[in-house]
Amino acid sequence: MLCHNGLLGQTTSQTGVETAGVKHSMNPFDELSVEESVRIREKNKAPGGVEDICVISAGPAKAVDILRTAMAMGADRAIHVETADGDEGALEPLTVAKMLRAVVDKEKSNLVILGKQSIDDDAAQTGQMLAGLLGWPQATQASRVEFSGDSVEVTKEVDGGVETVRAKLPMVITTDLRLNEPRYASLPNIMKAKKKPLVKMSLSDLGVTNERKLKIIKVTEPPARQGGGKVEDVDGMISKLKELGAL
Template identity: 55%
Template sequence: MKVLVPVKRVIDYNVKVRVKADGSGVDLANVKMSMNPFDEIAVEEAIRLKEKGAATEVVVVSIGVKQAQETLRTALAMGADRAILIVAADDVHQDIEPLAVAKLLKAVVEAEAPGLVIAGKQAIDNDMNATGQMLAALLGWSQATYASEVAVEGDHAVVTREVDGGLQTIRVKLPAIITADLRLNEPRYASLPNIMKAKKKPLEEKTAADYGVDVSPRLSVVSTVEPAGRKAGIKVGSVDELISKLKDEAGVI
């Protein structure tokens, strides 16, 4: 069984994001970029399935700018077999929207015929949390979102997913779309030998036009602002003073 894993290039999660002075978006100049953490978890899960013998090949795909090659090489160094880069934008500030991404992934799925697609539940830059669900709808495949545990049993996948009330275990028929949550696994670090080997692994480059998909944005960003800073707290000397401030100043009781 072939496993397809979409990965996205985002601002590294350790970097403090800065908003442009004109409020038109986030400043990406000289900012460290890396693989979306949820996608990294998805790559790790696909590799583990291959190590268990449940998968035969792991293919990673990224959609965006040419610089996403670095992200794909990271996935190859972790253990993926080959990569596909779909160049859909020239400007690093242009974010390809979930529907366009889902349409491109649908075309890739039809060409590659994987038995399973594992994606991150969301990207940390826009938090859309929509691509996996849209892809499942376009393909008419089963879907299991927010996965914290995955097991392949014959032509089905048993997925434990995180819900508000706790954990829910479902059984979906393959082929299927699974989106990875934070507690699914802990991604491995790529070793130096594997980083060197990744440079020789195949990386195919395509464009959105090759798949006949229009990636023109349907949304426009009105403004981007930093969240308001928290006000300093105060200490109170007694319960009576606390109640008084909650009642008279905060107005919550």
């Protein structure tokens, strides 16, 4: 998925975020996914090794820059599913999941790693929907991924500590922030990435239509925070807390 860096204001129609003039960058959760894929290959974690790392992004022409960055990090090739710019080309999580399923079927992949959520809509649905469409096991919000024989153990942080699940390939994993520290895409690797294969497709090539099932009613900025207050002593603090209903 393609996301945006910087501060985004709402559009004048209040139906989305304003992206005009904003630099596109890789979703940080997806950046973790690329890094983890490369580490699995470098450290020979997967039984039989990693044959190929293919990255995919659906978005306007600018998405190519993101894919080149992913290849500079170590991916072997890329697929760009080109969509229109702006609201017209925006994809809902289910559409993205259907698109990824089509690519997985075409590529005969057995492991899909993707960010737990995008940072524009924060939907956190695509990975789960993809696993459901494929009929594969899923492990979400991974903070650690380890291979044990023909199984994959994935640990995630929960309220009471950590939770570890185990499943066999094929499977879908979504990544969380403490999984790894993504590497910097160096200039030499960026130059090499320009020679790596990048295939352009459309949703129709994959048999998918951008069918809208959700309607955005309104997008607004959060209300401005009110300033804090000072109290002279403990008694004043207790009185203030009682006034606010906290005691």
